Amino acid sequence: MTEISTDITPAIVAEHGLIPEEYQRINTLLGRAPNMVELGVFSVMWSEHCSYKSTRVHLKTLPTKAAWVIQGPGENAGVIDIGDGDACIFKMESHNHPSFIEPYQGAATGVGGIMRDVFTMGARPIAMMNALRFGEPSHPKTRHLVSGVVSGIGGYGNCMGVPTVGGEVNFHKSFNGNNLVNAMCVGLARTDKIFLSAAKGAGNPVVYFGSKTGRDGIHGATMASAQFDDASEEKRPTVQVGDPFAEKLLLEATLELMATDAIVAIQDMGAAGLTSSSAEMADKGGSGIELDLDKVPQRETHMTAYEMLLSESQERMLAVLKPGREAEAEKIFKKWELDFAVIGVTTDTHRFIARHQGKVVADIPVTALSDEAPIYSRPFEKRAPMSGTPAYDKARPVLASLEKLMAAPDMASRRWIWEQYDNSVMNDTLQHPGGDAAVVRVHGSKKALAITTDVTPRYVKADPVTGGAQAVAEAWRNLTAVGATPLAVTDNLNFGNPQKPEIMGQIVGAIEGIGAACRALDFPVIGGNCSLYNETNGEGILPTPAIGGVGLLKDHARMATIGFKREEDVVILIGETKGHLGQSIYLREIEGREEGACPPLDLAAEKKHGDFVRGLIEAGRLDTVHDLSDGGLLVAIAEMALKGGMGASVGQAAIADAVGFWFGEDQGRYLLAAPFAEAEKIVAEARAAYIPVAELGRTGGDAITLNDKDSMALKTLSAAHEGWFPRFMSGEEIPVRN
Amino acid sequence: MKAAVIVFPASNCDRDAATALEAMTGKKTAMVWHQDNELPAGTDLVVLPGGFSYGDYLRCGAMANQSSIMAAIKAHAEKGGAVLGICNGFQVLTESGLLPGALMRNAGLKFICKPVALEVTETQSAFTRNYAAGQAVTFPVAHGEGNYVADDATLDRLEGEGRVMFRYQNNPNGSARDIAGILNEKRNVLGLMPHPERAVDPATGGSDGRAMFQGLIEALS
Numbered sequence: 001m002t003e004i005s006t007d008i009t010p011a012i013v014a015e016h017g018l019i020p021e022e023y024q025r026i027n028t029l030l031g032r033a034p035n036m037v038e039l040g041v042f043s044v045m046w047s048e049h050c051s052y053k054s055t056r057v058h059l060k061t062l063p064t065k066a067a068w069v070i071q072g073p074g075e076n077a078g079v080i081d082i083g084d085g086d087a088c089i090f091k092m093e094s095h096n097h098p099s100f101i102e103p104y105q106g107a108a109t110g111v112g113g114i115m116r117d118v119f120t121m122g123a124r125p126i127a128m129m130n131a132l133r134f135g136e137p138s139h140p141k142t143r144h145l146v147s148g149v150v151s152g153i154g155g156y157g158n159c160m161g162v163p164t165v166g167g168e169v170n171f172h173k174s175f176n177g178n179n180l181v182n183a184m185c186v187g188l189a190r191t192d193k194i195f196l197s198a199a200k201g202a203g204n205p206v207v208y209f210g211s212k213t214g215r216d217g218i219h220g221a222t223m224a225s226a227q228f229d230d231a232s233e234e235k236r237p238t239v240q241v242g243d244p245f246a247e248k249l250l251l252e253a254t255l256e257l258m259a260t261d262a263i264v265a266i267q268d269m270g271a272a273g274l275t276s277s278s279a280e281m282a283d284k285g286g287s288g289i290e291l292d293l294d295k296v297p298q299r300e301t302h303m304t305a306y307e308m309l310l311s312e313s314q315e316r317m318l319a320v321l322k323p324g325r326e327a328e329a330e331k332i333f334k335k336w337e338l339d340f341a342v343i344g345v346t347t348d349t350h351r352f353i354a355r356h357q358g359k360v361v362a363d364i365p366v367t368a369l370s371d372e373a374p375i376y377s378r379p380f381e382k383r384a385p386m387s388g389t390p391a392y393d394k395a396r397p398v399l400a401s402l403e404k405l406m407a408a409p410d411m412a413s414r415r416w417i418w419e420q421y422d423n424s425v426m427n428d429t430l431q432h433p434g435g436d437a438a439v440v441r442v443h444g445s446k447k448a449l450a451i452t453t454d455v456t457p458r459y460v461k462a463d464p465v466t467g468g469a470q471a472v473a474e475a476w477r478n479l480t481a482v483g484a485t486p487l488a489v490t491d492n493l494n495f496g497n498p499q500k501p502e503i504m505g506q507i508v509g510a511i512e513g514i515g516a517a518c519r520a521l522d523f524p525v526i527g528g529n530c531s532l533y534n535e536t537n538g539e540g541i542l543p544t545p546a547i548g549g550v551g552l553l554k555d556h557a558r559m560a561t562i563g564f565k566r567e568e569d570v571v572i573l574i575g576e577t578k579g580h581l582g583q584s585i586y587l588r589e590i591e592g593r594e595e596g597a598c599p600p601l602d603l604a605a606e607k608k609h610g611d612f613v614r615g616l617i618e619a620g621r622l623d624t625v626h627d628l629s630d631g632g633l634l635v636a637i638a639e640m641a642l643k644g645g646m647g648a649s650v651g652q653a654a655i656a657d658a659v660g661f662w663f664g665e666d667q668g669r670y671l672l673a674a675p676f677a678e679a680e681k682i683v684a685e686a687r688a689a690y691i692p693v694a695e696l697g698r699t700g701g702d703a704i705t706l707n708d709k710d711s712m713a714l715k716t717l718s719a720a721h722e723g724w725f726p727r728f729m730s731g732e733e734i735p736v737r738n
Numbered sequence: 739m740k741a742a743v744i745v746f747p748a749s750n751c752d753r754d755a756a757t758a759l760e761a762m763t764g765k766k767t768a769m770v771w772h773q774d775n776e777l778p779a780g781t782d783l784v785v786l787p788g789g790f791s792y793g794d795y796l797r798c799g800a801m802a803n804q805s806s807i808m809a810a811i812k813a814h815a816e817k818g819g820a821v822l823g824i825c826n827g828f829q830v831l832t833e834s835g836l837l838p839g840a841l842m843r844n845a846g847l848k849f850i851c852k853p854v855a856l857e858v859t860e861t862q863s864a865f866t867r868n869y870a871a872g873q874a875v876t877f878p879v880a881h882g883e884g885n886y887v888a889d890d891a892t893l894d895r896l897e898g899e900g901r902v903m904f905r906y907q908n909n910p911n912g913s914a915r916d917i918a919g920i921l922n923e924k925r926n927v928l929g930l931m932p933h934p935e936r937a938v939d940p941a942t943g944g945s946d947g948r949a950m951f952q953g954l955i956e957a958l959s
Contacts, residue, residue, distance in 0.1 A: 154849050158880070159790040161750020245793025248748040337747065420849045422880040425788075427754045427935070427942050441941070556941070 008039055016043035022374055029368040037306045037354065037361045044219070044272035044310060045279060045369040048532050053374050054498035055530050058511045062525045063518050068487060069526055070191065076117040076268065077185075078526025079194055080488050082552050086442060087191045088449055089123035092131070092184035092492040092548040094531035098239040099181040100228070103148025107181050108156035108242035109314050114185040115160060116268035119251050120317065122195040122258050123187025126426060127440045128157050130167035130183050131453040131492070131546045135176030137409050137728055142171070145179050147729065152242075153183070154420045159244035160251065163429050164421035165438035167453055171409040174457075177228060177536025182492045182529075184548040186451055188442060195258060197267040197277075199285035199320040199346050204264055206278065206289060206344035207326065209253070209333050210316040211246045213274070214299035217312025227497060228536040246315040246338070253336035254317060262325035269316040275309045277318040278344070279352050283370040285320075288347035293356040297339040305356040320346055380504035385463035389582055390595040398634065398662050399704070399712045401590050403720050405631050405663070406638055408589040412724035434643065435562050436481040436627050439553065448556035450484035452549050456630070457542035459598035462583045464506045466601055468513025468545050473606050473667060474629055475549030476521045480610040481627040481670060483559045483617030484551030489518065491528040491547055496540025498532050506543040507532075514545060520603035523549070560617045560625040563644030567700040569624065570679035571648055573633065575609050575669030576692040579660020585631045586663035599665050606668040612691055613670050616682060624673040634662035636671050637696075638704055638717050647714055649705040650697035662706075673699055739958040741783040742768040744811070744827075746802045751788030751824065751935065758935035759785070762951040772805040782958040783820045784811055786827025788880070788933060798841060798883050799829030808834055820864055820958060821927040825881055828919070828929035837922055837929045838896070839888030845912025849882040853943065854932060855907040856918055860900045863921055864957035865928045868949040875946035877932035879910060884931035886913035886920075896920055904930055 013023045016039055026034050026042050034042060044050060052059065064072035070087055071079035077091035095110025115125050130153055135142045157164045162185075199206075217240035257263065265285060267277040274296070282289040293308050303311075321329060326342055333340035347353075352369060354362040365372075405411050418433040430448055431439035437452040454474040460467030472489065479486040491514060496503040518525055534541045553559055581587050582596025616622035624644075626636045641647050652661050674682060679695070686693035705711035741759045745752045756767040768778045777784065792801035802808075808830075815821050815836055823831040831837040844850060853876045858869040869875065888896070893914055896902050904919035911931070919930025934947030 151848075158849055158851075158882075159748060159750070159793060161748075161789060243793070245748050245790065245795065248750065248790070248793075419852050422849070422851045424851065424878050424933075424936055424943055425750060425754065425880060427757060427939065430941055 008033060008036065016040065017047060018043055022046060025374065029372055030364065037309060038364055040306050040310050041275050041362055041364060041369065044275055046373045049271050050276055051373040052530055053376050054378050054532060055493065055507060056375050057377050058508055061511065062515045064524050064526060066522065066524045069524055070194065072526050073528060075196055076120045078488060078490060079121065080526065081191055082447065085191050087189045087194060088186060088550060089118050089121050089189055090184065090186040090490055090548065090550055091117050091527045092182055092453065092490045092546065093117065093529040094492055094494060095181045095183065096178060096494060096531050096534060099149055100179050102239040103145045104152040105239050105241050107149040107152030109240045110181050110183045111153055111156040112242050112244065112247050112314055113270050114183045115162065115247065116270065118185045118187040119254055120195065120266055120268045121189065122193050123189040124255060125162045125185050125187040126428065127186045127438065127451055128162055128164040128183065129438065129451055129453050129548065130164065132167065132169045133175045133180035133544060134171050135179065136173040137171050139176045143729060149181055150417050150420055156242055156244045158422040160248050161425050163423045163425050165423050165429055165440060165451065166433040169414055169417065170457065172457065172542055174542045177539065178534040178541050180494050180544055182546045184453055184490065186449060186550060193258065195263060195266050197265050197281050197284050199265040199281035199287050199289065201264065202287060202346050202348040204320045204323055204346045205326055205342045206291065206346060207319050207321055207329060207340065208296060208316065208343045209338055209340045210250045211243060211313060212297040212299035212339055213308055213311050213316065214313045215303065215307055215311060216240045218307060218310045227533045240312050240314050242314050249336045249338055250315050250317065253332050253338055256332050257329055260328060262321050262329055264320040264322055266317065266319040269318055271312065273310060273312050274318065279366060279369045281318065281320060282346065282352060282366045288349035288351045288366060289344060290347055290353040291344040293354055295341050295343040297341055305354060305361040309354060378498055378504045379501050380508045381501035382505045382509055383502060385466065385597060387597045390587055390593060392581060392587065392591050392659060394657055394659055396590065396659060398658050398706060399710050401586065401663065402634050402638060403712060403717060405585060405589055405635055406717050407720035407724045408585065409724065410585060411631055411635065413722045414725065415722060416725035416729055430556055430559065431482060431561060436478040437484065439482055439556065439559060441556055446555045448553040450479045450482045450551040450553060452478040453546055454478060455544055455546045457544045458583050458594060460506065460510055460543040460545060462598040464509025464543060465513040466598055468510030469517035469601050469603065470667065471545055471547040472514050472517035472521065472523060473601055473603065475547045476523055477610060477627040479549050479551035480614045481560060481625045483614060484553045485614065486521065486523050486549055486551040488524050488526045489547050489549045491525055491545060493528065493530045494534055494541065494544040494546065495532050496535045503540055510543060510545040517603055521607055558618055558620050560623050562626040562640050564640050564646040564648065564673055564699045565624055565644055566675060567646065568676065569673040569699040570676055571650055571696045571699060572672040572674065572679055572682060573669065573694045573696055574613060574672065574686060574691060575666065577633065577654045577661060577664060577666050577669065579655050579657050579664040580666045581660055581664055584663060584665045599667050601667050609668050609670065609691055612686065612689060613672065621678055622672060622674055626671045628669040628671060632663040632665050640671065640673065641704060641714055642718055642721060646699055647701040647703045648697055648699045649701065649708065651707045653694040653696060739763055739782045739955045740780050741785060742770045742777055742781045743785045743787055744770050744772060744807055746772045746789065746791035746805060748791055748793055749787050749789035751933065755785045755787045755824065755935045758938045758951060761938060762948065763955060770807060772802065772807050774807050775810060777810050777814055781814065781819065783822060783954055784814055786823040786830050788825030788827060791826055791830065797833065798826060799833040802830045803833040812836065815927050818924060818926050820954060822865065823929040824933055824935060825931055828931055829883065831927065831929040836927050837920055838892050839886055841883050842885040842887050843883050844885050850910050851880040852878065854879050854910055856904045856932060857907055859905050860903050862900060863903065863925050863928065864954050865950055866903055866953065867957060868953035876937065876944055877934055877947060878936045878943045879932045881931055884911040884913065886917045888914060903928060904932065
């Protein structure tokens with residue numbers, strides 16, 4: 001591609017994902033027409049992915065503050081104080097579009113990107129989570145995508161030596177053309193060693209380190225801001241290729257450099273590569289930046305300025321050092337056999353300037369790329385929530401339904417997936433995948449972090465506000481169920497095309513719900529990511545605002561797990577059961593319908609019930625807890641029994657309808673198991689606090705027995721639960737559901 | 739016992755090995771960079787840790803075997819010094835010729851991370867002296883290429899000389915004769931795929947690995 005001289009035609013502007021009004025705005029800001037390089041720079045910086053232009057006005061309404069929040073949204077990741085001088089740094093980010101086009105590399109580089117976001121801030125990553133959504137199992141592409149995404153996550157994360165400790169996986173036909181890969185990384189740093197991206201001061205050297213720059217991933221951010229059609233696979237060259245070996249070296253070398261005091265600012269090169277990292281650093285520091293592109297380490301010959309500025313080659317970092325510290329830094333990167341180059345300098349001109357072969361190829365005011373980027377208050381249409389109570393067969397045998405549910409694609413054991421992830425490296429994994437939240441010890445201490453990712457897309461579809469709030473509440477509940485105090489969340493908003501008012505309505509509604517729940521539960525949002533345009537041929541995905549939550553256990557010896565532990569423990573239900581079946585897994589899997597209202601959420605009750613349960617765990621009085629979510633009460637009992645290798649005999653309480661009682665998805669509920677004497681006290685205390693509570697029965701035996709008459713052997717349930725995933729992935733034909 | 743853990747580029751169980759050793763010995767473990775030429779003076783035990791040295795982009799362990807520290811490790815082994823290769827470290831030991839055979843891609847072609855049941859088949863070594871013969875232990879595995887292969891003559895010889903130290907009870911990776919760990923002829927170099935250093939704490943991976951480190955401490959101090 002020739003640069004600078006190319007005439008910019010309306011077609012070229014459109015290819016860069018810019019609308020005519022945006023192109024006009026660029027002309028106004030520059031006071032002239034941009035050249036090709038500058039157009040490229042604007043196109044990535046103003047892309048939805050980098051600028052949040054459709055969501056920014058709404059994201060601003062989210063609560064982001066609390067006494068323990070050190071860094072809220074706006075940096076590479078959020079930071080919270082977890083006491084004793086320790087900080088927890090975390091973020092979740094999507095890599096949806098690349099993972100659909102090239103699942104292995106797309107997922108792998110998603111993992112690499114989110115890890116860089118976290119170690120850029122000074123943290124050693126200690127845990128990874130993944131929230132994955134695929135199309136229906138019978139779709140011809142689904143197996144290929146599951147297999148590629150899982151191996152990509154494992155291939156990258158395992159090499160990094162960071163345990164992948166959990167996540168979630170859903171299947172639904174709305175994801176047939178757009179799967180979702182949301183990766184979350186949690187790291188640990190010291191509160192006095194947190195690194196930010198503000199390149200303050202002029203005359204400081206700008207240094208590049210890590211892998212060389214190649215032609216891969218050019219315009220990845222623009223691709224991630226567009227819809228798919230049948231020709232999307234042609235976009236494969238815009239997917240980057242990951243090199244976890246280089247990333248592992250980059251991690252160690254970066255942390256080694258951070259142990260010195262040579263760094264002024266640091267930023268990883270993620271979406272929009274060199275352009276975005278340098279422009280954002282200059283913007284946050286209130287400075288300017290000049291880059292000499294001839295100094296950029298290049299993997300290929302004859303790369304143009306346009307290509308270098310827009311490349312999304314992986315495993316690269318940009319830092320601003322204190323003057324005179326270059327040699328010290330270079331020595332560290334030499335030791336780790338990584339490229340290192342001084343490629344520019346900070347200035348006080350507030351301009352982003354790039355030179356190549358002696359010529360200025362871009363000269364843009366920094367604020368034109370940040371503050372002046374377009375922000376849209378897009379029209380939105382809030383549809384009335386889906387309502388009503390769907391009819392269902394009340395006489396259907398409960399245990400047969402349970403067996404079916406335990407083997408449903410959304411409910412079956414994910415062992416096939418997580419055994420491909422190294423989940424125990426670093427020797428601090430206290431709760432492996434398969435519980436309510438993953439728990440990872442703060443190395444060498446009694447403290448531990450609980451981590452979860454949650455959202456129920458079908459609820460969000462039915463009612464974006466309640467569904468958004470429910471995602472937060474479920475994350476809070478999952479952290480509470482292991483005994484952790486929930487501290488903060490990162491959100492990963494996956495939606496369709498925001499230029500459609502009904503999709504924008506989903507976004508606005510979900511953000512409203514997330515904000516309400518975060519405020520009610522004192523659970524601030526400290527970072528996030530938006531992935532819009534998840535549509536293929538005009539069909540959008542189920543709205544999926546994934547919530548990644550982190551909580552703290554002060555003493556991991558006082559932690560609850562889901563498995564039954566002792567015979568004759570009393571099984572106690574906390575929270576109110578009304579038998580809500582609208583939008584339930586039961587209704588979808590057993591009755592074949594996705595209908596009705598999603599379950600209502602009472603945030604005050606949620607908080608009250610959760611605080612009660614957590615208090616018992618913290619007091620060392622309770623070690624067996626499971627939150628109730630997809631599939632309802634009986635599924636939760638079955639999961640507790642399978643995990644503990646011990647059955648239970650339980651009876652119906654509260655309401656007469658067996659199906660509603662056992663499978664309803666009423667919110668704000670927990671199941672506990674405790675020895676008789678303790679259980680009696682717990683029940684009395686709950687009643688005294690006006691918390692709905694019921695004793696359902698006792699643990700023991702090798703079956704689930706209902707109302708002293710019907711029972712199902714654990715080995716039958718286990719076969720159903722463990723069998724589905726391996727059978728599916730081995731290629732067994734899956735019946736097509738209508 | 740003075741222990742040294744070798745750090746190759748993209749070793750990732752080096753810290754875990756050091757933490758386990760430090761918990762057991764109460765002493766600081768030396769971390770030795772792959773480009774060094776010598777082991778710290780007085781080293782009793784060398785640990786080659788798990789990980790993905792050089793990304794495992796070539797045959798696992800092949801690049802690490804070219805590191806300058808390998809000559810010192812071979813000399814240490816030659817003099818009868820103890821060497822423990824775990825996971826990627828086992829792969830490095832077979833590449834170096836310190837142990838026979840090779841580790842191929844898992845039979846199921848997938849990475850496997852889970853606790854596995856093992857039988858301690860031989861107790862005649864510093865590594866296994868604190869176990870009972872036939873004792874069942876559980877260590878986590880975490881590998882994509884742990885399928886041990888060797889020709890029949892080598893396998894016969896390993897078995898005949900009591901050098902198969904650990905066997906899988908439910909073979910997870912297709913290893914010949916369920917072999918999980920083997921010893922060299924002089925009985926001072928052990929390579930195994932499962933991770934004893936991830937089994938020293940009941941809160942995480944159980945405590946069946948402690949006896950290995952305890953045995954080494956008693957034999958080498």
